[in-house]
Amino acid sequence: MEAGTVSVRRGFVDWFKERWVNDPLFSIFIALLVMVVLQTLVLGFDFNSFGEWFQTWVNNWINILRNNAGIAIVALGMTFVIMTGGIDLSVGATLVATGAFAMTLVDIGERGLFAMIGLTGVPAIIFTILLTMAFGYLLGTLIGATVTKGLVPPFIATLGAMMVFRSVTQHFMQGYNPRVPTEFLQIASFKIGNLMIMPIVYWIIIAAIMYYVSKRTTFGRQIIAVGSNERSARLSGINVDKVKLRVYALMGLLVSIAAIIQVSRVGSMDFAGAGRGMEMDAIAAAVVGGTSMMGGRGFILGTVYGMLIIAVLNNLLNLFGVPPLLRDAFKGLIVIGAVLLQRKKII
Amino acid sequence: MQIEMKNIRKSFGSNDVLKDVSLSFTAGHIHALLGENGAGKSTLMNILGGVIQRDEGAIYKDGDQVEFNKPADSQEAGIAFIHQELNLINDLPVYENMFMGREPKKKFGMLDHEKMIEDTQDLFNRMNIDLDPKAMVSDLDSSYKQIVEICRAMSTNASIIIMDEPTTSLTDSEIERVFDMMKTLRNQGVGLIFISHKLKEVKHICDRYAVLRDGELVSQGDVSEVTTDDLARFMVGHDVRTEPLARSRETGEEVLRVENLTYDQQFKDASFSIKAGEVVGFTGLLGDGRSELFQSIFGANGISSGKIFLKGKEVTIDSTMKAINHGIAYLPRNRKENAIISDMDILENSAVATWPKFSRFGVINREIHREQFIKQRDSLNIKMGKWTENITKLSGGNQQKVVLSKWLNTNPEILILDNPTQGVDVGAKEDIYDIILSLADQKIAVIVLSSEAQEIIRVCDRTLVMYHGAIQGELVGEDMTEHQIMTLATGGDVTIEGEGKSLWKQEQ
Numbered sequence: 001m002e003a004g005t006v007s008v009r010r011g012f013v014d015w016f017k018e019r020w021v022n023d024p025l026f027s028i029f030i031a032l033l034v035m036v037v038l039q040t041l042v043l044g045f046d047f048n049s050f051g052e053w054f055q056t057w058v059n060n061w062i063n064i065l066r067n068n069a070g071i072a073i074v075a076l077g078m079t080f081v082i083m084t085g086g087i088d089l090s091v092g093a094t095l096v097a098t099g100a101f102a103m104t105l106v107d108i109g110e111r112g113l114f115a116m117i118g119l120t121g122v123p124a125i126i127f128t129i130l131l132t133m134a135f136g137y138l139l140g141t142l143i144g145a146t147v148t149k150g151l152v153p154p155f156i157a158t159l160g161a162m163m164v165f166r167s168v169t170q171h172f173m174q175g176y177n178p179r180v181p182t183e184f185l186q187i188a189s190f191k192i193g194n195l196m197i198m199p200i201v202y203w204i205i206i207a208a209i210m211y212y213v214s215k216r217t218t219f220g221r222q223i224i225a226v227g228s229n230e231r232s233a234r235l236s237g238i239n240v241d242k243v244k245l246r247v248y249a250l251m252g253l254l255v256s257i258a259a260i261i262q263v264s265r266v267g268s269m270d271f272a273g274a275g276r277g278m279e280m281d282a283i284a285a286a287v288v289g290g291t292s293m294m295g296g297r298g299f300i301l302g303t304v305y306g307m308l309i310i311a312v313l314n315n316l317l318n319l320f321g322v323p324p325l326l327r328d329a330f331k332g333l334i335v336i337g338a339v340l341l342q343r344k345k346i347i
Numbered sequence: 348m349q350i351e352m353k354n355i356r357k358s359f360g361s362n363d364v365l366k367d368v369s370l371s372f373t374a375g376h377i378h379a380l381l382g383e384n385g386a387g388k389s390t391l392m393n394i395l396g397g398v399i400q401r402d403e404g405a406i407y408k409d410g411d412q413v414e415f416n417k418p419a420d421s422q423e424a425g426i427a428f429i430h431q432e433l434n435l436i437n438d439l440p441v442y443e444n445m446f447m448g449r450e451p452k453k454k455f456g457m458l459d460h461e462k463m464i465e466d467t468q469d470l471f472n473r474m475n476i477d478l479d480p481k482a483m484v485s486d487l488d489s490s491y492k493q494i495v496e497i498c499r500a501m502s503t504n505a506s507i508i509i510m511d512e513p514t515t516s517l518t519d520s521e522i523e524r525v526f527d528m529m530k531t532l533r534n535q536g537v538g539l540i541f542i543s544h545k546l547k548e549v550k551h552i553c554d555r556y557a558v559l560r561d562g563e564l565v566s567q568g569d570v571s572e573v574t575t576d577d578l579a580r581f582m583v584g585h586d587v588r589t590e591p592l593a594r595s596r597e598t599g600e601e602v603l604r605v606e607n608l609t610y611d612q613q614f615k616d617a618s619f620s621i622k623a624g625e626v627v628g629f630t631g632l633l634g635d636g637r638s639e640l641f642q643s644i645f646g647a648n649g650i651s652s653g654k655i656f657l658k659g660k661e662v663t664i665d666s667t668m669k670a671i672n673h674g675i676a677y678l679p680r681n682r683k684e685n686a687i688i689s690d691m692d693i694l695e696n697s698a699v700a701t702w703p704k705f706s707r708f709g710v711i712n713r714e715i716h717r718e719q720f721i722k723q724r725d726s727l728n729i730k731m732g733k734w735t736e737n738i739t740k741l742s743g744g745n746q747q748k749v750v751l752s753k754w755l756n757t758n759p760e761i762l763i764l765d766n767p768t769q770g771v772d773v774g775a776k777e778d779i780y781d782i783i784l785s786l787a788d789q790k791i792a793v794i795v796l797s798s799e800a801q802e803i804i805r806v807c808d809r810t811l812v813m814y815h816g817a818i819q820g821e822l823v824g825e826d827m828t829e830h831q832i833m834t835l836a837t838g839g840d841v842t843i844e845g846e847g848k849s850l851w852k853q854e855q
Contacts, residue, residue, distance in 0.1 A: 217709045218702040225699055228690035235647055235679050235686065236700045236753065237671040296690040 069199035085295025092275030107178035140252020228296030383772035397421035427500030490521030599623030608653030628810030676759035723752035744775020
């Protein structure tokens with residue numbers, strides 16, 4: 001009887017060790033579980049009934065997820081960019097650029113572009129969405145072309161783009177307050193069974209698509225090949241430039257989706273402040289999720305875990321009443337800690 | 348100095364890499380350490396170099412037991428380890444590399460450049476090396492880089508120097524330079540441990556040999572008492588063939604014709620034609636431009652003038668993708684840098700070139716890739732565990748076969764193999780030769796680029812020898828001798844006795 005227990009325990013320990021070493025996402029998943037347990041404990045059990053507790057617990061989670069959906073979507077694109085060995089610092093600026101673009105189109109005031117040509121209601125909203133996504137894709141393509149055709153290092157190309165996009169947006173939107181129609185707000189605030197979870201739904205759908213793309217498609221696998229060994233990839237018939245170009249274009253597209261979600265959640269955007277630091281949060285989520293800054297190694301699922309860990313952490317810090325200025329310190333430690341966790345011994 | 352390793356055992360998990368190996372190395376001799384990939388050579392040397400620790404056994408230096416817990420311990424004992432991947436910093440001059448980590452300082456911690464240059468020059472003079480200490484390492488060719496590494500080891504007063512496959516990326520003349528240096532060192536009483544797959548080199552330069560097979564010492568003794576065939580037999584455990592394998596076979600239509608192909612300074616005015624089912628060699632010394640020439644034909648380099656014809660039709664190939672679609676496959680040299688994708692598993696490394704071909708709407712058909720891979724694995728005799736294992740877990744020969752399987756998946760009509768047996772052990776080498784010949788039987792035009800004349804002679808029907816970017820001459824069948832190849836490769840002209848005419852007019 002006792003021996004049996006020991007061997008079962010030994011079996012579990014071995015399994016755990018084996019997973020810990022061989023499954024790159026295992027340690028990060030355990031970390032996420034710990035965060036979830038902590039979050040649950042902090043919420044407490046001081047409720048009248050289980051139903052009430054559960055209600056609060058769910059609401060708390062919906063809040064966390066919804067608040068982070070935009071940045072989570074950006075982090076997915078960032079994962080691809082980093083997997084090719086690149087980086088995109090311009091996502092925050094692209095966010096305000098595409099956000100401003102969407103608001104200018106859909107504005108029901110006198111400067112609204114669609115309003116001017118008499119396009120209103122649902123068609124205006126649909127066109128706004130499509131054109132904004134196209135615009136995001138175009139901005140991303142511009143960056144990708146600078147990197148591939150212009151041979152400008154991604155860090156520099158996107159640093160420059162960051163300044164250009166935000167500055168131009170701020171200049172053109174100076175003193176202009178577009179009025180976003182209430183129908184547009186439905187994109188984010190449409191309720192499913194009394195729950196405002198649309199941003200979460202977008203996140204899940206996009207994450208699922210990105211996961212499939214990274215695992216099963218030519219494009220997804222070529223990203224890894226390019227990031228791992230560019231020379232080998234090119235000598236294997238892969239059009240390295242095309243892969244990179246599409247990765248940055250996809251990044252722009254995803255940022256524009258995040259912008260649409262953000263605008264539709266609040267109906268306005270602070271062009272000077274919105275998206276500042278977004279690139280760092282997105283990079284952090286990817287890195288915590290096991291993506292290597294050297295390229296060639298990255299996990300969409302890992303980025304989802306990473307984002308959740310950072311989001312829960314923010315929430316915990318909030319609940320614990322940690323002074324706001326000190327919160328980034330914890331975030332920073334989590335990023336470094338996660339990489340330490342995943343560090344594998346060589347040889 | 349004498350280093351003795353006694354009863355060394357080492358295992359990684361359940362894999363016994365060294366099973367009770369006892370060996371000794373003495374100063375003033377060149378010791379060859381031989382064995383196929385995975386025989387345990389690197390592990391043994393890593394133990395001697397303090398890189399990894401043994402499980403059992405002991406190491407003695409001049410009779411006293413020593414412990415090498417870290418590389419610094421081993422260095423202190425007078426052992427220097429020159430790894431296969433050189434540890435030089437390209438962007439620094441030679442003299443700074445020589446003193447890396449132990450730079451002489453002046454007042455205020457300033458580097459004493461004059462002293463470093465002077466000392467380096469002294470050492471070079473002593474070794475008879477004609478090299479400017481102020482040259483940038485990035486400007487040196489591979490042999491000089493190797494020499495700088497050896498000199499660095501010398502300047503630490505090493506009495507035993509371990510050289511892990513120092514000649515793999517060198518051409519014949521460069522090898523000669525390194526060998527001269529090794530002889531000088533031996534004469535000065537330094538002991539050298541020379542790890543190599545090239546048995547002729549071992550025969551040429553080494554005094555003593557030791558052969559490892561599957562973690563056991565199978566043979567050791569004086570090199571003068573054995574032949575290269577003996578050594579090869581010790582390594583693989585059975586007889587090894589050396590006779591030319593190429594046989595007469597029916598060749599088909601011309602598949603590739605190149606006319607006056609030129610690119611910058613890399614190669615000039617190259618013209619040749621190759622038929623289906625032929626095995627054609629291209630050889631020469633470093634800087635002959637053969638790799639560059641075929642990379643251009645494969646769309647990975649560039650072309651400034653000249654024409655390429657496939658089956659008589661002129662084509663422009665400006666990307667590797669286009670080349671593949673035209674039925675050209677190119678297995679590059681330097682597998683690790685150019686062919687392997689180390690973040691991917693075995694199956695994916697075999698599939699990377701055919702993702703677009705076997706996919707629908709961008710979604711990869713994994714079923715076809717698996718079927719293809721099973722077929723290739725069996726026909727190429729790839730020895731491996733699960734295909735989900737990382738490619739780097741395979742031995743060099745099996746890695747090369749996986750890369751080859753990638754190209755066979757594309758169904759090529761023209762297969763270009765650039766140094767196909769680089770870093771591959773004797774057994775896998777034979778396999779690759781057999782594969783080349785059976786592919787030729789299937790009417791694939793096979794082009795073998797190699798700097799090893801013997802290899803060319805063994806598998807090729809004819810060979811074109813290049814010199815400084817130009818095709819210097821052609822040798823067919825029995826005219827392919829090492830001597831003739833070397834004459835052409837060094838810029839000479841070959842005349843065939845009896846006919847008394849030049850086979851190929853000299854360029855320029």
